[in-house]
Amino acid sequence: AIQMTQSPSSLSASVGDRVTITCRASQDIRNELRWYQQKPGKAPKLLIYASFRLESGVPSRFSGSGSGTDFTLTLSSLQPEDFATYYCLQDYNYPRTFGQGTKVEI
Amino acid sequence: QMQLVESGGGLVKPGGSLRLSCAASGFTFSDYFMNWIRQAPGKGLEWISDISSRGTTIHYADSAKGRFTISRDNAKNSLYLQMNGLRAEDTAVYYCAREHSGFDLWGQGTMVTVSS
Numbered sequence: 073a074i075q076m077t078q079s080p081s082s083l084s085a086s087v088g089d090r091v092t093i094t095c096r097a098s099q100d101i102r103n104e105l106r107w108y109q110q111k112p113g114k115a116p117k118l119l120i121y122a123s124f125r126l127e128s129g130v131p132s133r134f135s136g137s138g139s140g141t142d143f144t145l146t147l148s149s150l151q152p153e154d155f156a157t158y159y160c161l162q163d164y165n166y167p168r169t170f171g172q173g174t175k176v177e178i
Numbered sequence: 179q180m181q182l183v184e185s186g187g188g189l190v191k192p193g194g195s196l197r198l199s200c201a202a203s204g205f206t207f208s209d210y211f212m213n214w215i216r217q218a219p220g221k222g223l224e225w226i227s228d229i230s231s232r233g234t235t236i237h238y239a240d241s242a243k244g245r246f247t248i249s250r251d252n253a254k255n256s257l258y259l260q261m262n263g264l265r266a267e268d269t270a271v272y273y274c275a276r277e278h279s280g281f282d283l284w285g286q287g288t289m290v291t292v293s294s
Contacts, residue, residue, distance in 0.1 A: 073240070106280040108223070115273055115284035116223065127282065159223055163280075167239040168225040 074098050074162050078171035085176060091147040093174045095138075095160035103139045104164035110173075111156045119158075120145065150176070180204035180283055182274050187288030194264050194292070200257040200274030200285055208232070208252035211277040214259050216270040217287075224270075227259065228277065241267075264292045 075098035085091050095105065103123035108116040118127045120136040123143060133148045147154055155178060160171040186198040200212070214226040227238045227248040236248055247260040257274050269292050275281035 108281070110223075115275075115287060116281070117284075118280040118282050121280040125279065127280065161223075161225070161280075166237045168228075170223045170225065173222045 073167050074101060074164065074169050076160055076162055076169050076171040078158075078160055078174050080174060081172065082175040082177060084178065085150050086178065087150055087152055089150045091150050091154075091176060093145045093158055093160075093176075095143045095145070095171050097141045097143075097162055097164075100140050101162045101164035104162055105136070105138065105143045106161045106163060107134075107136055107145045108159045108161065109154075109156045110159065116159065147176075182276065182283055182285035184272065184274055184285040184288035187272065187290045189291045189293065190264055191294050192265060192292055195260070195262045196264065196290060198259040198261065198272055198274075198288060198290070200259075202255045202257070202276070205276075205283075207250075207255040212250060212257045213275045213277055213281060214246075214248060214257075214272060215275055215281070216268075216272045216290075218267070218270040221270075226272075229257070261290070264290075266292050268292050 077096045105123045107120040110116040119130050124136045135146045137144050157173045157175045159173050181203045183201045213228040216224050226242050229236050229248045233250050245263045249258045271287040273287045274285045276283040
């Protein structure tokens with residue numbers, strides 16, 4: 073199975089900060105990478121698919137980049153509602169695998 | 179309004195069985211691949227299984243192979259997960275999720291607790 077490694081596991085930031093989360097795949101997954109946001113007690117929400125395509129309704133302060141093995145999720149200006157845990161997921165092959173998550177805290 | 183609602187979770191003893199259901203509404207269920215994803219308490223997300231729109235293609239995570247069976251009834255707009263031989267490590271919230279460009283619609287989850 074493809075291993076997905078996120079970094080950092082957690083980070084502290086302030087409103088207005090630029091935040092970057094990385095995800096590394098154990099093998100080439102082309103651009104088959106998605107990003108999800110999860111708030112406590114809630115189901116995850118799709119943010120980005122195909123590495124950089126923004127899901128409908130997701131604010132443009134979220135962006136994704138990367139291909140091959142290295143990927144990045146960037147929040148250009150952190151808002152109060154963005155404090156959450158973020159997960160990457162590879163859908164290049166089965167079994168699909170998530171990263172371990174990155175908790176963005178105040 | 180598009181919605182997925184899971185049910186069927188609960189407390190079960192190790193070695194026991196449960197059947198989870200996911201009721202879909204507000205969209206054409208038979209057009210979409212569907213997935214089960216779980217999250218153990220305080221842990222990350224784990225993809226478990228998916229099934230094609232007509233139910234002809236199925237995949238499982240290694241943790242589910244041989245014990246879990248995914249199925250669907252498009253006439254009833256429902257997705258199922260039959261779980262046998264449950265273990266303590268299967269304790270988690272189980273989500274069903276629709277697949278479009280990604281898992282774009284999720285249910286609220288149903289809790290499964292495996293304990294004696």
